[in-house]
Amino acid sequence: MLRTQESGTELAPDGRLLRFGSVEEFVTDFVLPVWGHDRSNREIRWCLQWWEHPGAQVRLEVLWAAFEHMRLEPAPAMDVWFRDHLVPAMDWLTREAGPFHGCSQTLHKDPQAWSAEPAPGDYFETFPSENEQLRSAAAEGA
Numbered sequence: 602m603l604r605t606q607e608s609g610t611e612l613a614p615d616g617r618l619l620r621f622g623s624v625e626e627f628v629t630d631f632v633l634p635v636w637g638h639d640r641s642n643r644e645i646r647w648c649l650q651w652w653e654h655p656g657a658q659v660r661l662e663v664l665w666a667a668f669e670h671m672r673l674e675p676a677p678a679m680d681v682w683f684r685d686h687l688v689p690a691m692d693w694l695t696r697e698a699g700p701f702h703g704c705s706q707t708l709h710k711d712p713q714a715w716s717a718e719p720a721p722g723d724y725f726e727t728f729p730s731e732n733e734q735l736r737s738a739a740a741e742g743a
Contacts, residue, residue, distance in 0.1 A: 613669050613670065617669075617673065619669050620668070620669060620672060621665065621668075621669070624658070624661055624662045624665045625652065627661070627664075627665040627668065628651065628661055628665075631668075632661070632664070632687070632691070635687075636687075636691050638695070640706060643697075644696070644697045645695045645696075645697075646695050646696070646697060646699055646701035646702060646704060646705075647694075647695055647701055647704070647706065648700075648701040648704035648709050649704075649706070649707075649709060650704075650709040651694075651701070653709060653711065653712070654700045654701065654712050655712065655714075656700040656712070657694055657700045657701065660690055660693065660694060660700075661690070661694075663690075664686055664687065664690045667682060667686045668682060668686070671686075700712060
């Protein structure tokens with residue numbers, strides 16, 4: 602999503618400067634102050650160690666990417682971002698059965714990843730992927 606110039610300046614893919622230099626800064630300095638819902642509601646969950654929850658981390662990174670893309674667009678882009686991105690993401694993250702379901706305002710509980718059995722080798726059609734190409738290039742260069 603983001604790249605760094607030699608100077609260390611964070612840039613969006615289109616070359617614009619980012620408003621926030623990391624997802625952590627975006628969450629801490631923007632999302633949490635803006636979202637400010639009643640934390641005494643037992644149906645709402647948040648974890649102080651949100652970054653330890655892979656589903657939450659990915660969802661917040663995607664939310665940040667959408668923010669950085671839409672923030673400089675003409676109106677009503679930010680209204681659309683709030684309606685279509687922030688509200689659904691935070692509703693999903695903070696719901697009682699969401700990724701923070703075992704956490705409280707003062708307690709972090711490590712998430713338990715689901716597991717799956719591998720499918721038989723020929724069960725799914727496979728396609729060339731970026732990861733496969735990177736592994737092949739690394740093997741050729743070694």
